[in-house]
Amino acid sequence: MASRRHKRKGDWKPLVVSLIISAVMLVAGTIWVEGMTAGTLHRRLIWPLIRLLFFIGVGLLAGQIIESAGWTRSLAVLARPFFRFGNLGNRCSAAFTAAFFSGVTANAMLLDFYKENRISRGQLFLTNFVNQLPAYFLHLPTTFFIVIPLTGWAGALYFLLTFLATLLRTVLFLLYGHFHPEMMVRDEDGAMPDSEAHAKPKTQSIWDGIRRKLPLRLAAIAQYVVPIYIFIYLINVMGFFQWAQDWLSGAAASAFMPVEALSMVILSFAAEFTSGFAAAGALMDAGVLSVKQTVMALLIGNIVAFPIRAIRHQLPRYMGIFSPKMGTQILLMGQGFRVASIVLVGAVYFAVA
Numbered sequence: 001m002a003s004r005r006h007k008r009k010g011d012w013k014p015l016v017v018s019l020i021i022s023a024v025m026l027v028a029g030t031i032w033v034e035g036m037t038a039g040t041l042h043r044r045l046i047w048p049l050i051r052l053l054f055f056i057g058v059g060l061l062a063g064q065i066i067e068s069a070g071w072t073r074s075l076a077v078l079a080r081p082f083f084r085f086g087n088l089g090n091r092c093s094a095a096f097t098a099a100f101f102s103g104v105t106a107n108a109m110l111l112d113f114y115k116e117n118r119i120s121r122g123q124l125f126l127t128n129f130v131n132q133l134p135a136y137f138l139h140l141p142t143t144f145f146i147v148i149p150l151t152g153w154a155g156a157l158y159f160l161l162t163f164l165a166t167l168l169r170t171v172l173f174l175l176y177g178h179f180h181p182e183m184m185v186r187d188e189d190g191a192m193p194d195s196e197a198h199a200k201p202k203t204q205s206i207w208d209g210i211r212r213k214l215p216l217r218l219a220a221i222a223q224y225v226v227p228i229y230i231f232i233y234l235i236n237v238m239g240f241f242q243w244a245q246d247w248l249s250g251a252a253a254s255a256f257m258p259v260e261a262l263s264m265v266i267l268s269f270a271a272e273f274t275s276g277f278a279a280a281g282a283l284m285d286a287g288v289l290s291v292k293q294t295v296m297a298l299l300i301g302n303i304v305a306f307p308i309r310a311i312r313h314q315l316p317r318y319m320g321i322f323s324p325k326m327g328t329q330i331l332l333m334g335q336g337f338r339v340a341s342i343v344l345v346g347a348v349y350f351a352v353a
Contacts, residue, residue: 012219014220014223015219015220015222015223017223018222018223018224018226018227019226021227022226022227022230025227025230025231025234026041026230029230029234029237033234033237033238036237044233045229045230045233049225049226049229049230052225052229052316052317053218053222053225053226055104056104056218056221056225056317056320056321057214057218058102058104059102059103059104059105059107059108060104060105060108060214060217060218060221061210061214062098062101062102062105063098063104063105063106063108063109063112064108064112064210064213064214064217065210066094066098066105066109077093079093079096079097080093082174083096083174085174085177085178086126086130086173086174086175086176086177086178087123087177087178087180087181088119088123088126088127088130088174088177089119089123091109091113091118091119092110092113092119092123092126092127092130094109095107095109095110095113095127095131096127096130096131096133096134097134099131099134099135099138100134100137100138101138103131103134103135103138104317104321106128106131106134107128107131107318107321107322108217108321110124110127110128111124111321111322120183122177122180122183123177123183125329125330125333126173126176126177126183128330128334129169129173129333129334129337130170130173130174132166132169132170132334132338133166133167133169133170136162136163136166140159144159146277147159147277150277150278150280150281151277151280151281151284151294151298152281152284153291154280154281154284154291154294154295154298155277155281155298157291157295157349158295158298158299158302161295161299161342161345161346161349162299162302162342162345164345165338165341165342165344165345166341168341168344168345169337169338169341220320221320221321222320223320224316224319224320224323224324224327225316225317225319225320228315228316228319228320228324229316232311232312232315232316236312277298280294280297280298281294292350292353295349295353296346296349296350299342299346299349300346302342303339303342303343303346306335306338307335307338307339310331310335311331311335314331315327315328315331318330318331
């Protein structure tokens with residue numbers, strides 16, 4: 001009994017160490033970084049971090065309910081033909097469907113399947129990349145009705161091109177899985193075992209599993225998310241991301257765009273991303289930019305700004321859910337494929353438009 005108690009206590013030890021490191025970084029930041037006050041910390045760091053952990057917890061809870069209740073097979077139905085073609089199977093298909101509602105839930109499901117040796121590392125990576133398609137639609141309602149009134153036809157072309165880039169990536173990922181079956185592990189017919197497909201666990205056992213597993217899973221994620229989130233906040237306050245954005249914006253604008261568009265591209269890097277689209281619309285309405293130039297400027301802003309934002313906002317989440325090494329690999333590879341596809345689609349549009 002004593003050994004079991006000691007083991008349970010040890011599970012929380014990394015989180016305690018992580019929180020101590022986080023506290024040291026915060027104290028050092030308030031001493032040495034200009035502009036870090038109690039008010040700004042609460043508004044720009046503490047509250048966003050609490051909100052992030054809350055949504056991660058909700059995503060983990062949803063993923064565990066889906067898995068424990070045996071709903072994986074039902075969720076897999078919609079995308080099953082495509083995922084069978086890509087040698088990804090039902091479990092990855094279920095995570096794909098869940099990604100239309102929550103990326104955290106999808107990633108938590110993938111990690112659970114991987115840890116239980118139900119999917120391979122290749123399936124985990126490839127499905128996460130394919131899940132960029134549901135992520136596109138997940139954020140579309142928020143951005144579409146903001147961007148279209150600001151940029152009109154140019155904004156519609158921008159969405160069309162970014163969707164085509166997402167669709168191109170998805171097709172290529174599935175083709176890669178189809179022609180590299182040795183990287184995939186699945187049941188012989190691509191279906192789950194009967195015991196998993198038809199099992200109907202009792203509600204009490206589902207909630208017992210949640211009470212037993214969820215706190216430890218959330219603690220394991222928080223031990224990475226909290227210090228990494230604080231570290232990224234500190235280097236952001238110190239101006240690292242602004243320097244990177246300004247440097248990249250100058251290179252991109254001078255190489256591909258007229259000087260008149262430089263201000264619009266730089267504005268698109270602001271924390272309020274809509275300012276970039278507003279500037280694009282204003283420049284286009286004033287006749288400074290043509291529709292084609294505006295579309296290209298928006299694509300360049302997307303290429304340069306969004307990967308930096310992904311590292312800034314998504315890196316703590318990815319490193320927490322997966323692991324520091326795997327999470328960084330998945331995020332950087334995913335953003336690399338994303339940038340490459342947008343560059344390709346943008347180059348074709350530039351050549352033919």
